[in-house]
Amino acid sequence: MLSFVDSDQADNCPLLGSLNNFSITHPSEVTNNREVPITIHNPGKPDGYKIIMGIKHSSRPHYGVQFHPESIATRYGRHIFQNFKRITTEYGSPSSSFLERKAHSADQCNYVPKGLLHTERLELRDSVEARMLPERSSEKKYLRLRWKRIDNFLSRTGGSEDIFSLLFGHENADDTFWLDSSSVDQNRARFSFMGGKGGPLWKQMTFHLSNQSSEGNITIRRADGSAVKNTLKDGFLEFLHKEIQSIQNNEEDFQGLPFEFHGGFVGYLGYGLKVECDASSNKAKSSTPDACFFFADNLVVIDHNNGDVYILSLYDEYSSNNGNGIYGNATHTSWLLETEKRLLRMVAMAPTLPINRNSLVGSRDVNKHSFVVEKSKDQYIKDVQSCLDFIRDGESYELCLTTRMRRRIENINALQLYLKLRKQNPAPYAAWFNFSSVNLSICCSSPERFLRLDRNAILEAKPIKGTIARGRTPEEDECLRLQLKYSEKDQAENLMIVDLLRNDLGKVCEPGSVHVPRLMDVESYKSVHTMVSTIRGTKKPDVSPIDCVKAAFPGGSMTGAPKVRSMEILDMLESSPRGIYSGSIGFFSYNSRFDLNIVIRTIVLHDGEASVGAGGAIVALSDPEAEYAEMMLKAMTPTRVVE
Structure with a gap:
């Protein structure tokens, strides 16, 4: 039989005993039939019910x-697990007082799943490790790095925008990238990385999923x-894994560099790559590529803390030593010197920039089109109710529902659009990309980091989760900040994603290393306050960067929890593929470090159309009208930039 713990006798329950101030309500009437779910009636509220939070078997150690x-916010979680460990140890001891212990010994546990016994675990581990051994590319590369630093250079120019404009902003900035820490307040971000079509190692990789599986064309x-x-x-992530594994490096080349790329x-990485992780399928095919990457062999890095500017160039020493001159030392040295000269000439130049700043939109009818929300307000509210x-019904704890807004564009200056966005909504994980071969530009002002792996093997x-608009006065602004900080609904949103990511990181991190140094902090940006948590762990030595991404992609803040079932439900409710939105933008350094954001607050320009994605997390406390208002708030800044 199952029994229920009386609050006056909590210490008599081995699982919950010795927990100070642990409140347990004694049920006054219980129905406990073998075929009927356990229910509890509260006579104090004639039509009300209390939820049973704990049960135990009357004679066996079943709880x-x-x-x-295991939640980060459960006050006595560690004590409960310690109690359970003690119960398990006592149950296995010869002096155990539990009844029928021998009848339920490990030798007779027919319900133990195959593979959990010690010898079978070893065989399973060996087979998994054999499967995970990287398949080395036949084209091995030994990449060497040369770099130069110009001390305190940023203060002598107009800033990172001027540097990008001079070096890469010509000819519509085709095939360029800019990982742009446009907001460096409170040390949220320190470095910006930029580059264009580079040297002989440069290439662009464009991947489209071909169907609902991970197979695709590159x-x-x-x-x-x-x-x-x-x-x-085997999909794009496996391809990227093999590419990274095929590169050898010399650690001496990047000693002294304070950044990771x-x-x-x-x-x-587009949201559709979830099929290469845990998701079973995609509902629909994205019109944009599911992944697009450059291999950047030449780049410029800006240190926003001290104003230093770095010029970096990679070359393949194997090819260079075999007499292939285009891969040699002279080629990349020439680029280093020429770029340094161009930067130094900036100091003496007039402050005018080579980018045409006269017009954002060259269309004959600037206001001819406006954004159209994919779903009406009524339909979005119905989806929230669903x-x-x-x-x-217990299918999910949290569902991150999203939708998209679209408008036609003509002759728009995409780089100018990004410069306007970064000014109106500066963000620590902002980014600009142009992939000219697929007519695609990305203007991203994301405040959110998905995942980073640094030189010390720390994953972060x-x-x-939790967003509210800024106030019009300092007093109103502070009230709104505190409203977010103490919002039960927003705390619930954030907590569930923190626990989800603790689980994701736990798959690839050293046992016991995953921790939460910052829980539910409120960070303030130009237009909104947000609730942010930080989760860290130490990567296991035998885990690759791509293994880390697969363990956590897509970011839990864009799916909900539990992740797999939540993604299935969202696929049913959302009427179009998310595409780039709610995927990740960032880098995988040739020496196996990476940093990726969450693609939010982003304008995607593709084949004459601008699209913006927005949404919010739905939890049991959500109000449908408020959820619609939050979705529109998040979309407001990027859509207004285009309008």
């Missing part, structure tokens, strides 16, 4: 709780214009 003892375009198309049966892969129904995620 159940209706909450998450086009690799070189700097000389040549292109090769191939089918990737030293050249390598820079681009985006999410609430799924949550009440910084999910955002």
Whole structure:
């Protein structure tokens, strides 16, 4: 039989005993039939019910709780697990007082899943490790890095915008990137990385999923214009894994550099790549590529803390030593020297920039089109209600519902659009990309980090859950900040994603290393306050960068929890593919470090159309009208930039 713990006798329950001030309500009437779910009636409220939070077997060491003892916010979670460990140890001891212990010994546990016994675990581990051994590319590369530093240079120019404009802003900034820490307040970000079509190692990789599986087609375009198309049966992330594994490096080359991107892969992973992680399928095919990356062999880095500017260039020593001159030392040295000269000439130049700043939109009818929300307000509210129904039915705890807004554009200056966006909504994980071969530009002003792996093997995620508009006066602004800080609904949103990411990082981190140094902090940006948490852990030595991404992608703040079931529900409710929105933008350095954002507050320009994605997390406390208002608030800044 199952029994329920009386609050006056909590210490008599081995699982919950010795927990100070742990409140347990004694049920006054219980129905506990073998075929009927356990219910409890509260006579104090004639029509009300209390939820049972804990049960135990009357004689066996079987316990159940209706909450998450492993949650970061569970006050006595560690004590409960310690108690359970003690119970398990005592149960296995010869002096155990539990009844029928021998009848339920490990030797007779038929319900133990195959693979959990010690010898089978070893076999399973060996097979998994064999499967995870990287398949080395036949084209091995030994990349060397040369770099130069110009001390305190930023203060002598008009800033990072001027540097990008001079070096890469010509000819519509085709095939350029800019990982732009346009907001460096409170040390949220320190470095910006920029580059264009570079040297002989430069290439662009464009990937389209071919169906609902991870199989797809990749086009690799070189700097000389040549292109090769191939089918990737194992998906893009496996391809990227092999590319990174095929590169050898010399650690002495990047000693002394204070940042993590030293050249390598820079681009985006679309939301559809969830099928290469845990998701079973995609509802629809995205019109934009599911992944697009450059291999950047030449780049410029800006240190916003001290104003230093770095010029970096990679070359392949194997090819250079084999007599292939285009890969040699002279080629990249020439680029380093020429770029340094161009930068130094900036100091003496007039402050005018080479970019045409006269017009954002060259269309004959600037206001001919406006953004159209994919779903009406009524339909979005119905979708929120559907999410609430799924949550009440126990299908999910939290669902991150999104939609998209679109408008036609003509002759727009995409780089000018990004410069306007970064001015109106500066963000620590902002980015500009142009992929000219697929007529695609990305203007991103994201405040959210998805995942970073640094030189010390530390993984860090910084999910955002909880957003409110800034106030019009300092007093109103502070009231709104505190309103967000103490909002039960927003705390619930944030907590569930923190616990989800703790689980994701736990798959690839050293046991016991995952921790939360900052829980539910409120950060303030130009137009909104946001609730942000920080989760960190130490990567296991045998885990690759791509393994880390696969463990956590897509970012939990854009899916909900539990992740897999939540993604399935969202696929049913959302009427179009998310595409680039809610994926990740960032870099994978050639020496296996990476930093990726969450693609939010972003304008995607593709084939004559501008699109903006927005949404919010639905939890049991959500109000449908308020959720619609929050979605519109998040979309307001990027859509107004285009309008």
